[in-house]
Amino acid sequence: MFKNYFKIAWRNLQKNKLQSSINLLGLTVGTVCCLSILTYVIAQFGYDKQFEDASSIYRLKTVIDENDNGNPSAGTSPPIAFAMKEDFPEVAEVCRxxxxxEGNEGLLRVTNSDEAYYEPRGYLADSTFFKLFDYPFIEGKAEGALNRPNSIVLSETLSKKLFGNKKALNKTLTLGSGEEQQTLTIKGVFKDDFGKTHLNPNYILTMNSGGTGERVMEIENFATQNFVLSYIKLKSGANPRHLESKLSGFLQKHGAKDLAAVGFSKSLYLQKISDIHLYSKGIRNQIGTISDINYIYTLLILALFIQLVACINFINLSTARANKRAKEIGVRKAIGADKGTLVRQFLGESVLLSLFSSVISLPLTALALPFVNTLTEGGISYSALFDWKILAALLTLGTLTGIIAGLYPAIILSGIKPVKVLKGSINLNLGSGNLRKTLVVFQFVVSIGLISSVIIITQQVKHSQKMDMGYNQDNLIAVRLGTQQASESFQAIQSKFKTVNGVSEVSGSNHYPSEFILGDLGLTLPGGNPADQTLVHYDGVSPNYLKTVGTSLLTGRTLRTNDSIQVLVNKATIDAFNIPLDKAVGSKLIQTYEGEVDEFEIVGVTDNYHFASLKEEVAPMLLFNEIWPGWIILKAETQEYEALLSNLEGSWKTMNPNTPFVYTFVDKEVEKLYAEEKRLGKISVVFTSLAILISCLGLFGLISFVAEQKKKEIGIRKVLGASVQNVVRLLTKDFLKLVGIAFVIASPLAYYVMQKWLQDFPYRITIEWWVFIIAGGFAVTLTLLTVGFQAIKAAIANPVKSLRTE
Structure with missing residues (x-):
């Protein structure tokens, strides 16, 4: 039976080559789009699930409730984790x-080697790290690897980079320079292809060492210094929500005095580690690259719409050609075929075509994978396409698509009464039915909605990129000092760089423009309540910093080399303290911390500038005079960057021969702030274009059928004197009406959805009415081009050929 179904299905597909080709092309393009999106989406799931007892491991989140607008942070105060282990019996183990x-990587070199590297993804960790995260070791043992002071473990990748194929165990490395330089002993090498994780360490240094680790272990304040990532592992059967409900009392027990001193309240929450990659939107101080579940949902909805558009093509063409198969159905029912048999036959045809398109789509997706990786920055491997989940999804997608696309035509066609068909008295006329019109309208709604969304996303990205950041990012280069020796030699390096041809200005800062500034101070006005502080970010800069980066000074003076308590603030700071601009110079700001009082004198007010993404409003900022900055910021006045960078590196090497020359272009770093939006924009453009292509294929097939169906009518009209324009208008007017209906439906829907998307941007565009006019006009143009070609072809045909049998 199934063999017979297959033969009949194959013959019908061959008999109707145009319809079969259009359906096959539409389904294949749709399936390639869906498969590409599904491969990327599936790759975003499964993070951190490879660890033993991953379901019991949580990261702590901190919310500073009043002065930080309730924005959660991935960081906590250093003593919190181990205090939880002492207080709560359900906590089995903790690790910080x-x-x-980025920008704070340690300078790492093999002992007695001249080559040094700024290695990314380095961590300080408690000795308990591998009790929570069981990375497999290829050298040494995880147990006790971080127990001894100055111990370090390396990833397999870093070990090969530093030592080649030689053993790294028990060899020594030097981290940092100057007074903070440490000699470290390698106590193990772990596999770094263990699985997908938000941690992704390159090396792990024991917390039980000098420098930052020592400072972390000495901090006892439960309110401030929220820069430590704290993880807890619960005992079997422990209820995380019950534990979370006790954290408020826990903070009051240990940190009430500390919180009162800084003037804000604070809350702690648990986040399952397997949720971190996809459910961390809005959480600050993340490590590594995270995704967003809403972004994933957007891609899945886009894939669904594209596949639905392909299914609609199939339904439209199948119902439009129902009359062609009416006699076949009548004969088959007359000789005993029941309705169920016919439904299975027609479903078999659609499923066969859909599965065939799925088979074709797999190698096509493999060919398109480099482009997909460039588009999504997903890093998907070819082997991922042959993962059982992808293959199962492809089989399911092909089967469901075939069923969805073929079910309605199968039910309609199988319900034909054989007597009427064989008498020649039936005319289904489904080609112009309400269902077909509804489905065509849906296609146009999707197309117009996607076109509108692409325009709005592109506008917002361009608006963010072109918006005045408060500084001039063009031709601005940041060179990392990196080591204590280089920072202490800042004045000499600055003087050396000033002599390089093509450099107009040189200054220094602890953060280059657009680099996120984590540090903040709780400040009050003189005589203010120390418990009612305002958080102000701070950065250290050299006196000519404003001139170099192009930030305006609204009042007062710039910093001087002998300034100590004198500071610059931005306008957002004086607004936060309600200080009038004309009275700002000479005003004082006070920091009270653990009984100590520090005073800052405002000597100048700068215009607001964005030291973070435009997704955040400009926050209060304080600039102080820094004599040992972390970065050199220079302004170039040449386009010959290759020669400029070569000369800068030459000057650098004369003064820092054993320190890498590391630089970044500020405008490129600013672009990274909007990488997700740009990526979404590019994805939308590509897949919108493909959705429109599929829609146009369906329109082409429909107008081909309509033109054939009205062949004799057109011939009669032409004999009676109808012009080509009259015939073209006859064939296109119904489609243009459907575009108009779709425009009315799609415009408010797209407006609502994009307004919700824009809410994430404090500096956002206003959606203009002409966006939807352009989208509708584009849809009309495509319709006229697609439909018009076949309409003109039918209109100029010789009427004698269509009427000679009458």
């Missing part, structure tokens, strides 16, 4: 991490 983020 300090992440050496």
């Amino acid at each position: 991490l300090v992440y050496f983020g």
Whole structure:
């Protein structure tokens, strides 16, 4: 029976080559889109689940309730984790991490080697790290690897980079320079392809060492210094929500005095580690790259719409050609075929075509994978396409698509009464029915909605990129000093760089423009309540910093080399303290911390500038005079960057021969702040184009059928004097009406959805009416091009050929 179904299905597909080709192309393009999106989406799941007892491991989140607008942070105060282990019997183990983020990587070199590297993804960790995260070791043992002071473990990748194929165990490395330089002993090498994780360490240094680790272990304040990542592992059967409900009392027990001293309240929450990658939107101080579940949902909805558009093509073409198969159905029912047999036959045809398109789509997706990786920055491997989940999804997608696309035509066609068909008295006329019109309208709604969304996303990205950041990012280069020796030689390096041809200004700062500034101070006005503080971010800069980066000074003076308590603040700071601009110079700000009082004198007010993404409003900022900055910021006045960077590196090497020359272009770093939006924009453009292509294929097939169906009518009209324009208008007017209906439906829907998306941007565009006019006009143009071609072809055909049998 199934063999017979297959033969009949294959013959019908061959008999109707145009319809079969359009359906096959539409389904294949749709399936390639869906498969590409599904491969990326599936790769975003499964993070951190490879660890033993991963379901019992949680990261603590901190919310500073009043002065930080309730924004959660991934960091906590250092003593919290181990205090929880002491207070709560359900906590089996804890571990703290300090992440050496971008711009703060330690300078690492093999002992007695001249080559040094700024290695990313380095961590300070408690000795309990491998009790929570069971990385497999290829050298040494996880147990006790971080127990001894100055111990370090390396990833397999870093070990090969430093030692090649030689053993790294018990060899020594030097981290940092100057007074903070440490000699470390390698106590193990772990596999770093263990699985997907938000941690992804390159090396792990024991907390039980000098420098930052020592400071972390000495901090006892439960309110401030929320820069430590704290993880807890619960005992079997422990209820995380019950534990979370007790954290408020826990903080009051240990930190009430500390919180009162800084003037804000604070809350702690638990986040399952397997949720971190996809459910951390809005959480600050993340480590590594995270995704967003809403972004994933958006991609899945996009894939669903594209596949639905392909299914609609199939339904439209199948119902439009129902009359062609009416006699076949009548004969088969007359000789005993029941309705169920016919439904299975027609479903078999659609499923066969859909599965065939799925088979074709797999190698096509493999060919498109480099482009997909560039588009999504997903890093998907070819082997991922042959993962059982992907293959199962492909089989399911092909089967469901075939069933969805073929079910309605199968039910309609199988319900035909054989007597009427064989008498020649039936005319289904489904080609112009209400269902077909509804489905075509849906296609246009999707197309117009996607076009509108692409325009709005592109506008917002361009608005963010072109918006005045408060500084001039063009031709701005940041060179990392990195070591204590280089920072202490800042004045000499600055003077050396000033002599390099193509450099107009040189200054220094602890953070380059657009680099996130974590540090903040709780400040009050003189005589203010120390418990009612305002958080102000701070950065150290050299006196000519404003001139170098192009930030305006609204009043007062710039910093001087002998300034100590004198500071610059931005306008957001004086607004936060309600200080009038004309009275700002000479005003004082007070920091009270653990009984000590520090005073800052405002000597100048700068215009607001964005030291973070435009997704955040400008926050209060204080600039102080820094004599040992972490970065050199220079302004270039040449486009010959290759020669400029070569000369800068030459000057650098004369003064720092054993320190790498590391630089970044500030405008490129600013672009990274909007990488997710740009990526979404590019994905939307590509897949919108493909959705429109599929829709146009369906329109082409429909107009081909309509033109054939009205062939004799057109011939009669032409004999009676109808012009080509009259015939083209006859064939296109119904489609243009459907575009108009779709425009009315799609415009408010797209407006609502994009307004919700724009809410994430404090500096956002206003959606203009003309966006939807352009989208609708584009849809009309595509319709006219697609439908018009076949309409003109039918209109100029010789009427004698269509009427000669009459």
